[in-house]
Amino acid sequence: MNDSTTRALRLGTRRSKLAMAQSGQIAEAVRELTGRPVELVEITTYGDTSREHLAQIGGSGVFVSALRDALLAGDIDFAVHSLKDLPTTQPESLALAAIPVREDPRDALIARDGLTFEQLTADEDRVARIGTGSPRRMAQLNAWARSLGRRVETVPIRGNIDTRIGFVEKGELDAVVLAAAGLTRIGRIDEATQLLSPDVVLPAPGQGALAIECAAVNVDLVAQLAELDDPDTRAAVTAERSLLAALEAGCSAPVGALADLSPSSRLRSSRGGPKAGEQAVTELHLRGVVGTTDGGTLVHLSTTGHVPASPDDVSAPLKLGRELAAEMLAKGAAGLMGERAL
Numbered sequence: 001m002n003d004s005t006t007r008a009l010r011l012g013t014r015r016s017k018l019a020m021a022q023s024g025q026i027a028e029a030v031r032e033l034t035g036r037p038v039e040l041v042e043i044t045t046y047g048d049t050s051r052e053h054l055a056q057i058g059g060s061g062v063f064v065s066a067l068r069d070a071l072l073a074g075d076i077d078f079a080v081h082s083l084k085d086l087p088t089t090q091p092e093s094l095a096l097a098a099i100p101v102r103e104d105p106r107d108a109l110i111a112r113d114g115l116t117f118e119q120l121t122a123d124e125d126r127v128a129r130i131g132t133g134s135p136r137r138m139a140q141l142n143a144w145a146r147s148l149g150r151r152v153e154t155v156p157i158r159g160n161i162d163t164r165i166g167f168v169e170k171g172e173l174d175a176v177v178l179a180a181a182g183l184t185r186i187g188r189i190d191e192a193t194q195l196l197s198p199d200v201v202l203p204a205p206g207q208g209a210l211a212i213e214c215a216a217v218n219v220d221l222v223a224q225l226a227e228l229d230d231p232d233t234r235a236a237v238t239a240e241r242s243l244l245a246a247l248e249a250g251c252s253a254p255v256g257a258l259a260d261l262s263p264s265s266r267l268r269s270s271r272g273g274p275k276a277g278e279q280a281v282t283e284l285h286l287r288g289v290v291g292t293t294d295g296g297t298l299v300h301l302s303t304t305g306h307v308p309a310s311p312d313d314v315s316a317p318l319k320l321g322r323e324l325a326a327e328m329l330a331k332g333a334a335g336l337m338g339e340r341a342l
């Protein structure tokens with residue numbers, strides 16, 4: 001027996017409930033896939049220990065760097081990240097071996113008394129206080145309130161999901177906004193009082209998707225883990241992250257993006273699906289938003305392109321993201337991001 005193919009695979013993970021939940025889920029899939037035991041190795045990251053607000057720490061990837069150091073040092077074999085926490089530039093020494101099927105990408109509102117955003121803002125005598133430190137969420141929540149002729153106060157908060165929901169449970173805030181995917185993964189999605197439509201609040205690029213990363217030199221493992229990849233999810237998040245990268249914005253910038261895939265109308269109309277020699281094509285619809293955190297100005301644009309239905313090659317989504325970013329920049333997006341003082 002060859003030790004390197006039968007010993008336990010070491011999965012590096014942060015200690016938070018969310019990280020443990022998503023690592024546990026992927027560990028199970030990797031056990032099934034490889035027939036090898038998977039052992040969780042807890043790693044503490046700067047993002048977990050810092051008491052500063054994320055936006056003040058500034059740099060992207062604060063949750064990620066300790067896991068990556070452990071991968072490169074050979075202390076762990078692979079790691080599972082929330083894709084939205086990954087910087088858009090991928091180090092050559094590390095491979096995004098798989099991006100599995102995405103969870104619900106939307107943001108969710110957890111408000112007191114089961115209220116929706118519209119109900120929360122309806123009270124003219126009381127400005128609702130909503131917890132979020134994300135400039136993207138602030139910009140879109142403030143813009144939404146303005147469109148209803150109302151106002152909200154956004155309050156920066158930090159901490160894990162349970163801590164954030166605790167502000168509402170203790171009556172310190174009227175609501176918090178969190179990613180639906182995170183709530184689902186820790187088993188608290190039932191507490192969402194409203195799922196926010198992407199027509200009103202676009203999620204962070206990559207939200208709801210996970211990334212399985214390992215050292216690029218570990219070619220056999222990269223190839224094995226690739227079985228867990230979902231090409232549609234990879235195409236969608238590649239377009240979203242390409243937009244983010246081309247806007248030269250970091251993870252704390254007020255940028256929202258969401259790509260949807262649907263079978264191309266070109267093919268739907270040709271009965272019986274693709275004929276021999278004809279390539280199946282998927283339609284990729286990409287929406288993006290950049291705004292000022294006060295919600296006074298939002299640049300909201302969308303575009304549609306065609307991508308191969310199961311792309312090994314992500315050049316089409318990359319191009320779509322870059323093109324939409326260029327259009328947004330032409331509409332003044334850079335100036336709006338410059339406003340970001342947080």
Ligand SMILES: NCc1[nH]cc(CCC(=O)O)c1CC(=O)O
Pocket residue numbers: 082083084085177178179180181182206207208209
């Ligand atoms: N910024 C923190 C973060 N990173 C990933 C998730 C969970 C959702 C996901 O996997 O996209 C969250 C929490 C949140 O935004 O509510």
